[in-house]
Amino acid sequence: MSKATRARPARAEDYEHFVRLVSELGVDDPIPSAERWAVALMPDTIMLERGGVVCAYVYAQTLESIGYVRHLVVAPEARRRGLGRLAMETIAARLRDAGCREWCLNVLHDNRTAIALYRRCGMEIAYRTTVLRLPWDEVDRLPLLEDGDDVASIEPGEDAELEAAFELPGGLLARLRRLEDQVLLRVRSGEKPVAVARFNPEYPGCFPFRAQTLGAARALLEGVRVFAPPEVDWIQLVIENDTTLADALVELDAEIKHQIVHMRGEVPSASRFPNI
Helix, strand or coil, X not given: CCCCEEEEECCHHHHHHHXXXXXXXXXXXXXXXXXXXXXXXXXXXXXXXXXXXEEEEEEEEECCCXXXXXXXXXXXXXXXXXXXXXXXXHHHHHHHHCCCCEEEEEEECCCHHHHHHHHHCCCEEEEEEEEEEEEHHHHHHCCCCCCCCEEEECCHHHHHHHHHHCCCCCCHHHHHHCCCCCEEEEEEECCEEEEEEEEECCCCEEEEEEECCHHHHHHHHHHHHCCCCCCCCEEEEEEECCHHHHHHHHHCCCEEEEEEEEEEEECCCCCCCCCC
């Protein structure tokens, strides 16, 4: 690593660098405003400079016992120079200091270079994810929830139960609740939780979106639609580790936008971090 390379916390004026680099993720999500970036992303973002020029950034959230690496982007002209490794090493140190034992991330399934890097950092593929866009008009073709439904906002006292039921990272729902304009909904059939989602009207889309049955998915989508912008005739859904649900939605003319793999592993100690 060159002495001219350094990692530092992001600052408000780094927004222009974020905008320049975020498109390299290869997805077409809307870019957050400078105000939203400063509140929701900047506190958890590290900028990497080489020769005084920002050429990479990494955005990672610290949850209860797991670190979630949300973005890692290196400018095309700065690749193959160790910046990806430096970003992961920097985040690993931060996560260890925060008491996280595991870390995880999502990456496009065909990004072989990134997957190889993450494997060298101790991660392996845990499951596959499909990102799709479903026309709102198709929701009525899903079956109804047989035992009725109870769709409501998620109360803080429900967080632990729902995170356990749907294998969500501990602390995720509390963190999402702190963001402005986000909608957290769950569906119960009787006393049993059968679906949960975070809806972001800005996209508009849901991530996470977990439903145990097609009927539960319909109930959740109907609940979310109340908050959706009326001028957009689709919703984007991130379907994690559920090929049955993803396939059923594709049959309803949902458009597959991306195929992703979720990777996770133990956070390596400083002495065990690979020399890559």
